[in-house]
Amino acid sequence: MTALASFGRFLYDFVIGDDWTAAVGVVVAVGLAALLVHAGWAGWWLPPLVVVASLSLSLWRGTRGIDAE
Amino acid sequence: MSGVLLFLASFLASAVEGVEALTIVLAVGVSRGWRSTLLGVAAASAALAAVVLVLGPALTVIPIRGLRVVVGGLLLVFGLQWLRKAILRASGFKALHDEEAIYRREAAQAAAAGETSGASMDWYSFTVAFKGVLLEGLEVAFIVVTFGSNQGNVPLAAAGAVAAIAVVAIVGLRVRAPLGRVPENTMKYAVGLLLTTFGTFWAAEGAGVSWPGSDLALLVLLAFYAAASWILVRLLTARHAALSLPAAGTAAGE
Numbered sequence: 024m025t026a027l028a029s030f031g032r033f034l035y036d037f038v039i040g041d042d043w044t045a046a047v048g049v050v051v052a053v054g055l056a057a058l059l060v061h062a063g064w065a066g067w068w069l070p071p072l073v074v075v076a077s078l079s080l081s082l083w084r085g086t087r088g089i090d091a092e
Numbered sequence: 093m094s095g096v097l098l099f100l101a102s103f104l105a106s107a108v109e110g111v112e113a114l115t116i117v118l119a120v121g122v123s124r125g126w127r128s129t130l131l132g133v134a135a136a137s138a139a140l141a142a143v144v145l146v147l148g149p150a151l152t153v154i155p156i157r158g159l160r161v162v163v164g165g166l167l168l169v170f171g172l173q174w175l176r177k178a179i180l181r182a183s184g185f186k187a188l189h190d191e192e193a194i195y196r197r198e199a200a201q202a203a204a205a206g207e208t209s210g211a212s213m214d215w216y217s218f219t220v221a222f223k224g225v226l227l228e229g230l231e232v233a234f235i236v237v238t239f240g241s242n243q244g245n246v247p248l249a250a251a252g253a254v255a256a257i258a259v260v261a262i263v264g265l266r267v268r269a270p271l272g273r274v275p276e277n278t279m280k281y282a283v284g285l286l287l288t289t290f291g292t293f294w295a296a297e298g299a300g301v302s303w304p305g306s307d308l309a310l311l312v313l314l315a316f317y318a319a320a321s322w323i324l325v326r327l328l329t330a331r332h333a334a335l336s337l338p339a340a341g342t343a344a345g346e
Contacts, residue, residue: 038169045172049165053295060300067303070296071313074168074288075320081176082324086185086331 048077102252116224119198132221160298168291174284183328
């Protein structure tokens with residue numbers, strides 16, 4: 024494996040980790056909050072809700088395979 | 093108020109990483125000798141200091157809003173990763189983190205790596221200690237630099253980290269054993285909550301959000317995430333019991 028590929032893998036593990044849904048949830052939370060603010064509405068209430076929803080989704084994804092065992 | 097949270101977050105996060113690094117260093121040092129191991133620790137510490145010296149000033153020239161979105165987003169991702177693991181462990185779906193198992197594994201690998209003469213450099217010890225301290229230390233450095241620069245108080249964040257590393261090092265070197273009694277999983281849960289709280293606060297601020305009550309919103313966010321994660325632990329624990337799964341036990345993985 025080249026040094027670049029190794030670094031890419033390290034970076035992926037460092038930032039994304041076990042489950043990519045958390046990273047996507049964060050992008051969605053910040054993006055939607057920015058859109059709300061841009062539209063002139065209060066955006067503070069949205070990120071915590073999206074964060075908890077993304078955590079719940081990530082946990083569901085992490086445990087759903089166990090049902091089948 | 094946020095100064096206390098800043099110190100606490102930096103202290104707890106650094107303590108968790110410190111325990112992990114110390115476990116590796118102790119395992120290699122006890123089983124193969126201390127000279128090369130401590131040289132590895134010193135080299136990694138120097139590399140870390142260089143990273144902080146370069147990163148710290150560089151962050152201050154980036155516009156604060158953009159910095160908050162990126163740094164807050166990264167902290168939020170880290171916080172969610174830690175919370176996810178802590179909730180899975182607390183509910184029995186994932187094995188508990190076991191520093192003693194990691195210590196035994198590292199010591200066995202070190203012992204199997206071949207003998208060295210006492211006077212020559214033991215590159216195995218040096219490399220393992222260097223890698224362990226550098227990787228765990230990078231996370232500490234990232235948290236200190238980002239927390240500190242966002243709150244405009246790098247010295248306080250650094251003080252929290254230094255205090256944590258000092259406590260972990262003193263306790264670890266006194267007992268010369270893995271810090272198995274440190275409630276690391278509970279600490280990771282607390283750190284996950286703090287990273288998620290600060291990450292949400294800064295990322296949203298960077299996106300243009302004004303928090304009601306300003307810094308007081310941090311406490312409300314912390315309470316909200318604590319309550320939500322507690323509910324998730326209860327739900328998953330009940331599901332684990334309903335599935336009649338055996339307890340996950342302990343594991344030496346991260």
